[in-house]
Amino acid sequence: MAQLSETYACVPATERGRGILIAGDARSDSIAYCNGRSVIIRRLDAPLEATIYGEHAYQVTVARFSPNGEWVASADVSGTVRIWGRHGDRALxxxxxxxSGRVDDLQWSPDGLRIVACGDGKGKSFVRAxxxxxxxxxxxxxxxxxxxxSCAFKPTRPFxxxxxxxxxxVNFYEGPPFKFKLSQREHSNFVNCARFSPDGSKFITVSSDKKGILYDGKTGEKIGELSIQDGHKGSIYAVSWSPDSKQVLTVSADKTAKVWDIMEDGCGKLRRTLASPGSGGVDDMLVGCLWQNDHLVTVSLGGTMxxxxxxxxxxxxxxxxxxxKSITSLxxxxxxxxxxxxSSYDGIITRWIRGxxxxxxxxxxxxxxxxxxxxxxxxxITSxxxxxxxxxxxxGxxxxxxxxxxxxxxPMGLTVAAQTPELAIVSTDSGVVLLQGPKVVSPIKLGYSVTTSAISPDGNEAIVGGQDGKLHIYSVNGDTLTEEAILEKHRGTITAICYSPDASMFASADANREAVVWDRISREVxxxxxxxxxxxINCLAWSPDSHLIATGSLDTSVIVYEVDKPASSRITIKGAHLGGVYGLAFIDQNSLVSAGxxxxxxxxxxxxQ
Structure with missing residues (x-):
């Protein structure tokens, strides 16, 4: 069997010109955010401890912990809200x-009995409690x-x-049952976020007009503003209150976060500005924030927390x-x-250190x-x-x-000769290209549709997989390939080929969900x-001692086989990655890393076993 030991979680999905919402549970010091169809929950003091909920059918937009921390309500672009248990089997x-459209925000009532959700809809159906x-x-x-x-529930009675x-x-409703009370038009652009103070005495709204406005929590009347003199120079996307209701944290497209003291008269005075670490590019715009216990959390457009x-x-x-974005290789x-x-297809290459x-x-x-x-x-080497x-x-x-x-x-595939890394082979749809260092040794056209290829660790042999399910074995001599054999065992397009580290075997996999391990010398199965x-099957990986072979698939699973035992004595990791496994590598004989x-x-x- 296999045991999950570490998770290097994805970052929140962001969108330029829009704020994002991250939720917090102060008791466990955890946060929740969304990416794709997943809700990610992780502890601020232990970032490697991350749990992921992936039961939504559509892209998730927001998730919120219930007041007692036992439940999570999450919503998606289809307008669906799912309420599920945070612990154990995460029962629905x-x-x-x-x-009828995307949900942009939701909040629990302080007694945990009601939920308000808002977003896009038909007609005038933009909010529902x-x-x-x-x-x-x-x-x-x-x-x-x-x-x-954005929507917010007053945390104290009257609700x-x-x-x-x-x-x-900015609309204000009294209840329950909730009815329209009054409307405020103090902002001159999109109002991105509204939040009540924990004591319920005030609420604040922030806008793309660079303003933050404070209101009385019971009547909805305006009582003050954040100081314009010290204010943000760009759209304000999110705001979060301190636990004692005396300060707020705001984040902006101007790449700064600001902490404000809220005076008795309802006005906000700048306490300090938090500079966003980074190069100062567009990705350093700040789009989300959370004040939780002693932590001030900010999220940039590039996903850095x-x-x-x-x-x-x-x-x-x-x-x-x-x-x-989706990880394509590892x-x-x-x-x-x-x-x-x-590496992910958007051009990001990330370094991780185990532990x-x-x-x-x-x-x-x-x-x-x-x-x-x-x-x-x-x-x-990238393409x-x-x-x-x-x-x-x-x-570095x-x-x-x-x-x-x-x-x-x-390029369809790219592999390097392990013992002579100067030599690499690139497969294209019509053939392969041999590279020696930064130079093309030889482009070679082949008479069939190529899907993937691999080069042996010593650089003397190459295997090319075709759309027809055949494996073509070539000897490599200088700038030429000489076909030595054709292996016909697969019944689907070849999707992956990988030599064992000791070069005595190679493995191949296909779109028809089958993998095969071959003896390199005899070319027998x-x-x-x-x-x-x-x-x-999307990817293959060998253990360092060439004893284990792992396969990763579109079916979200990883399967590990022992070469010297029947395929039936396997280790299966179900649900390794929502949406499919696209990268696999062995760290050592007993540890495997996957991505997807x-x-x-x-x-x-x-x-x-």
Whole structure:
């Protein structure tokens, strides 16, 4: 069996020009955020402890802990809210379709009995409040003409609900059952976020007009503003109150976070400005924030989460990040430093250190998307969708200068000869290209549709897989390939080929969910009947001693086989990655790392059978 030992979680999904909402549970010091169809829950004091809920059918937009911390309500772009148990098997309590379009925000009532949700809808149905156990409506929410971006529940009695959105309005409702009380038009642009203070005495709204306005929590009347003189120079996307209701934290497109003292008269006075760490680019715009216990959490457009200390302003902030998009490949560097590199198709290459987690992103001179990725010690090789292959030296987190090689058509696969890493083979749809260092040795056209390829560790042999399910074995001599054999065992398009580290075997996999292990010398099948996936196999990985072979599939699972035992005596890791597994690598004989569509990286401990 296999045991999950570490999770390097994805970062929140962000969108330029929009704020994002991260939820907090002060008791466990945990936060919740969304990426794709996943809700990620992680502890601020232990970032490697992350749990992921992936039961939504559509992209998730917001998640909130119940007041007692036992339940989570999460919503998606279809307008569906799911209420599920946070612990154990995460049982589904209820599911309701509350809006006809995307849900942008939701809040629990302080007694945990009601939920209010807002977002996009047809007609004037932009807000709905309902009982959490039955879905029964508990109010009418007239007054908005466009998408409602944020809503908030007053945390003390008498209950109130405030909403705000793209019509520049802030609406105030009394209840339950909730009815429209008044509307405020103090803002001149989208009102992005509204939040009540924990003591319920006030609420604040922030807007793309760079203003923050405070209101009386019981009547909804305006009582003050954040100081304009010290204010943000860009849109304010999110706001969060301190636990004692005396301060607020705001974040803005101007790449700063600000802490404000809220005076008795309802006005906000700047206490300090928190600079966003980074290069100052667009990705450093701040789009989300949370004040939880002593933690001031900010989220940038690029997904970097930075944690400041509220009580110790001089303490250096802690930052961690990761992938936002699907991870397409994974490499473990056998350098003794436990470094894992993962790449996503949006061009991000992230370094992870086992036992520590996030260790920075590689700063590349070219920012092109990545389709294929390989690495040798102190060097990475990438290809994108522009027919070019980059071979770049790496020093720490900095990538050196290099000139790309044009291989004539879009690369389908890329592998490096382990013992002679200067030599690499690139497969294209019509053939392969041999690379020696940064130069093309030979482009070779083949008379069939190529899907993937691999080169032996010593660089003397190459295997090319075809759309017809055949494996073509070539000897490599200088700039020529000589066909030695054709192996016909697969019944589907070849999707992956991988030599064992000792070069005595190779494994192949296909779109018809089958994997095969071959003896390299005799070219006979060494392990067959590897037919336990239910969908296409995307990737293969060998253990360092060539004793284990792992397969990762579109069916979200990883299966580990022992080469010397029947395929039936296997280890299956079900649900390893929501959406499919696209990267696999062994760290050592007993540890496996995987990555996939959910933009997460996981380390698994293989336990004796």
């Amino acid at each position: 309590k209820n599911e309701f379709r509350v809006l 309902f009982m959490w156990d039955s879905g029964t409506n508990v109010g009418e929410f007239d007054g908005h003409s466009r998408r409602v971006l 109130r609900i405030v909403t705000c959105g793209e019509d520049f309005l 930075t944690i400041f200390s509220a009580s110790d302003p001089d303490k250096s902030p802690v930052s961690f990040s990761g992938h936002m 490499v473990f560097l056998q350098s003794g430093q436990n470094v894992i590199l993962s 520590i987690g996030y260790a920075g992103k590689l700063v590349r001179k070219d920012s092109t998307q990545i389709k294929c990725f390989a690495a040798a010690e102190e060097e990475i 994108g969708f522009d027919n070019k292959v980059w071979r770049v030296p790496v020093n 987190d900095q990538c050196g200068d290099s000139q790309p090689v044009d291989v004539g058509s879009q 060494k392990l067959k009947n590897m037919l336990y996936h239910t969908a296409r 569509e959910d933009a997460c990286v996981r380390v698994w401990k293989l336990l004796p």
